[in-house]
Amino acid sequence: MTDEPRRLVVVGAGGVGTWLAQALVRMLEYKLPGSMLVIVDGDNFEQKNKERQSFKGAGNKADVLAHELQGDFPNTMIVPLAKWVVADEPESDEEEVDEDGVRSAGVVTASKLLQEDDVIYAVVDNFKARKDICDAARSYDNIDIFLGGNDEELYGSVYQYRRRDGVDITEHPSVRSEEYVNPPDRNPGELSCAERAEIDGGTQLIAANFGVVAFLLGRTQATILTDGNFLANDVKFDLGHGLAQAYDRTVEEAEVLATSSV
């Protein structure tokens, strides 16, 4: 593994993303100094978020979190991007204003956000945005996309979609997961302000958020910072049962060769 600076991108600064960013910046600061951490979110912090999310001030989540972290970690460049990540450019570029007169954050397409050699953490609370990011990643030769989420109880999962030299090393999540073929939800970046306001955040548990963060950090340590076990690239956990199980979604070698010869 290299100790060269990397660019890590956390998409979604919520119950998983706020804690994840705080841990990743420590990894970068002390293991890969000179790296960049990009934090992306179009949403604003509200007082009610404090039950599960880490922030001190009001404002856009990406802006607030990046500002809070930058002062403590001078050897890592922390870049906020106050936007929603979407699949396609919007048909209209008119700025939207909500009923309180606040301008909408705007959008960035996944293909514009991603770069070669990126490590992306898609920890938004909907499958559609994660799918959009994974689909865009197919255009890159070398990239790692970590997906992480939990349900409203104590179950959660993380998945590592990796591409190297233009081929899938692990399966695109749509290969066996219907939720990444036909997402049951909608990308907030594709909704109006009024529609976004109606989204029910559900009743999540901070324990499950931390479980997702712990496994994402573990997979990062094992596969990005070191050359550890890559085969545990799909992990399901249930904190209520005290169980975790890893699955290997590595694409079979013959399939990689067949794909790369096209």
Added chain:
Amino acid sequence: MDMASSASAGKPASGGMASIKFGVFSNPGSHAGKSISQVRAEQGKLWGVPTDAAAHVGKTAVSEDYVIQEGDNVEFHRRAGEKG
């Protein structure tokens, strides 16, 4: 996703080892010769397997009448965590 398989061709001698998994749960045992619907009925309530959770052997989605072969790794799909 591929949904290629129907009932398996040669029915194996029953009792061979195969593995059944769902999310964090795993049950390696003498499952060869059973159908998917049979193991879904056996494990479903215990593990909370949704009735519409797709079953895969390897990467291939298999139907309810697929007969499990010795050495199969049968996995009922556990939806990923959605919230964050």
